[in-house]
Amino acid sequence: MPAAIMLDAQTSFVTDPVSPCAGEDFTVSWQEINVGDEPSGEYQDTFDLNDQGSGSSDALICDSLEPGQSVTRSLTFNLPAGNYTMTLVIKAGVPLTLGNVIIDECL
Incomplete structure (x- = not known):
């Protein structure tokens, strides 16, 4: 089976x-x-935070993963207050909706 990168x-x-x-x-x-059961080769992830049309999206170039290998990926964002839907696209695959993050005004 070719490389298959999953959450x-x-x-x-x-x-x-x-x-x-x-x-x-x-x-x-x-x-x-x-x-x-094959190495993935280099690929791209895209993480999107969307609040009814506003928000941010960022891409991450990912190093190859060997069969069975797992890795933690991360991106940093800075956004205004809102309720953002989080979506992740791994290796140009189907978008995965991960839920929401609420960003509040903090004192």
């Missing part, structure tokens, strides 16, 4: 901090695994 079902994604503040950097991390 690792054992760990999905996390934001750091868990409750991001508007206008401050926060990091989104997710874990991927190659469930195929």
Whole structure:
């Protein structure tokens, strides 16, 4: 079976901090695994945060994964307050909706 990169079902994604503040950097991390029996080669992930048409999208060039290898990927964002839908596209595959992150105004 050729390389097949998937979101690792054992760990999905996390934001750091868990409750991001508007206008401050926060990091989104997710874990991927190659469930195929061939190396993946270099590929691209795209992580999108969307709040009804506003938000941010960022791409990440990913190093090759060997069969059975898993890795944690991460990107840093800085956004205004809002309720953002998180979507991840791994290796030009089907978009995966990961849920929402609420970014609040913090004191």
